[in-house]
Amino acid sequence: MMQLGSPRSFSGKVALITGASSGIGEELAVQLAQQGALLTLAALAQRLTSAAGSRPLVIECDVTRDGDVENAVAETVRARGRLDIVFANAGFGVAAMFTRLSLADYRRQFETNVFGVLRTLYAALPEVAKARGHLVITGSITGWVATPGTSAYAMSKFALRALANSITPELAQLGVALTLISPGFVESNIRRVDNHGRLHADAREPIAPWLVMSRRKAVRQILHAVARGRREAIITGHGRILVAVERFAPWIIRAVGRRMASRGRGYRPEPT
Secondary structure: OOOOOOHHHHOOOEEEEOOOOOHHHHHHHHHHHHOOOEEEEOOOHHHHHOOOOOOOEEOOOOOOOOOHHHHHHHHHHHHHOOOOEEEEOOOOOOOOOHHHOOHHHHHHHHHHHOHHHHHHHHHHHHHHHHOOOEEEEEOOHHHOOOOOOOHHHHHHHHHHHHHHHHHHHHHHOOOOEEEEEEEOOEOOOHHHEOOOOOEOOOOOOOOOHHHOEOHHHHHHHHHHHHHOOOOEEEEOHHHHHHHHHHHHOHHHHHHHHHHHHHOOOOOOOOOO
16 A cells, blocks of 8 residues: 655655646645646646646546546556556535425536546556555535535535445555545635536635635645545534534534525525
C-alpha cells in the first residue's frame, strides 16, 4: 500500500483528479502540484504549469460518459508509466423539495455523483492496484445528515458512504487504500449550480459566510487525511458537530427538518 506519512509523500506521485475545473477539485490540483505530484486533470493547465515541476495532462473527461475515465487513465499511464492515486471528486447538487423534483432529476443526480464515481473507481482500480495506491471519494456531510430540499443530493452521498464502507476492506486485500472525504460547507460554486448542472456565477451564496470554510484550508485537511491513510475525514468544524448530533441526538436534526419543511424549502434554493 502506498505510504503517505506526510505531505512530502505526494512528491512524484501520479494523481488523477476528476471534477478539477472548480471548487475542491481545483484546489486539490493546485496544492498537489505545489507538492510535486504529477497530475492528470480536466482544466487549470496554465495556472499549474508554474507551480509544478511537470506540466499536468489535461484530458476532456465527463464521468457520465462511458469510456471517458478509461481514456483518462490510459493516457495517464501512457505518459507517466503508472497511476498512484485517484480523486473521484466530480459531482454537483440537485436542490428542491420532493414534490418539485422528478425521476429525471434523481437519475441525473445519481448519474454524476454515484455512477460517475463508480466509473472512476472501476477504470482506475487495475492501475492503482499495481501501484498499491490510493482511491479518494468526495462525499459530503449530507451523507450523514439529510434535510428537506436535499433528498436527491443526500441520497447520492449516502450511497457513496455505503459504497466506501463496503469496499474499503475488499480493496485492502488488493493493497489499495480508500479514503472517504465528507466536507461540510466549503468555498465552491456547487451552490451556484442548478439542477441541470449549469453554473449561475451571479447567484447569491445561500450559506452564511462564517460557516463556509476556504478551499485552501479544506484541501489542506483533505490531503492530511489522505496522507495519514484515514478511512473517512469529516471536513469543517460544523460538519463534525452535525455528524455528532446525528449520531447521538438525532431528534435535534428531525426537529430542525420539520421547521424547514414547514417553510417549504431547504437550506438553499435552486439557483436561477
